[in-house]
Amino acid sequence: MTADALAAWCRIRNQIDWTSAVGEAPAPVKATVDGxxxxxxxxxxxxxxxxxxxxLAALARSRADASLERxxxxxxxxxxxxxxLGMPEVPFRQGEAFAKGGRERYALTPHTQRNFQDCLRESADLRVPLASRAARAYLDVAFFHPFxxxxxxxxxxxxxxVLELEGVRLDQTGPxxxxxxxxxxxxxxxxxxxxxxxxxxxxxxxxxARH
Known part of the structure; x- marks a missing residue:
């Protein structure tokens, strides 16, 4: 059986020194182009x-939620x-998930959803630089594979x-x-x-652009 990639991510996630992984970045930042x-x-x-x-509808909704600091x-x-997805309901996944053509397997346990919730909560930890919090939340969603x-x-x-909550918008996302x-x-x-x-x-x- 393919190894549990989610377990690997949770182990690695706790080993990374997110506080020193990056330097400080400016905030707020208003981009001239909405990346x-x-x-x-x-x-x-x-x-x-x-x-x-x-x-676009989901992005607009997320920005409205950020304005309310949800x-x-x-x-x-x-x-x-x-x-x-254009669906009326999207429940948390009910079984194992796979990605990358089946090369990564994300197991499901009775604690997976609760652990995911705990990880998301850490995105508000201001002791960690903004860029690290945003990147970590991105990877949490990718590897918990909630839906x-x-x-x-x-x-x-x-x-x-995570960036929007601190007034930061990027002008490019391709990288x-x-x-x-x-x-x-x-x-x-x-x-x-x-x-x-x-x-x-x-x-x-x-x-x-302002000068």
Missing amino acids: LATWCVAGGRSSSPDRGYRL PLTCGLLAEWQRLV PDGNARLAMLTLAY LQTTRYADDPAGAADLAALVCVLIRSTHRRATS
């Missing part, structure tokens, strides 16, 4: 226009996921939400769209560093 909206539209082109419209919870993600479908899209919305592996601590730390770079570069371009 997430561009990503949503591009997501629609990959299959059908409706997919893009649903992603805590990041599994229930909140389910609300966005209903919009992403039967659409988890990659939800992971991006989750990363954006984030690479394959991540649950048993790769260096890759997880690199993602946090990449988010930090994207925040800084967005801030630099926005500052230059």
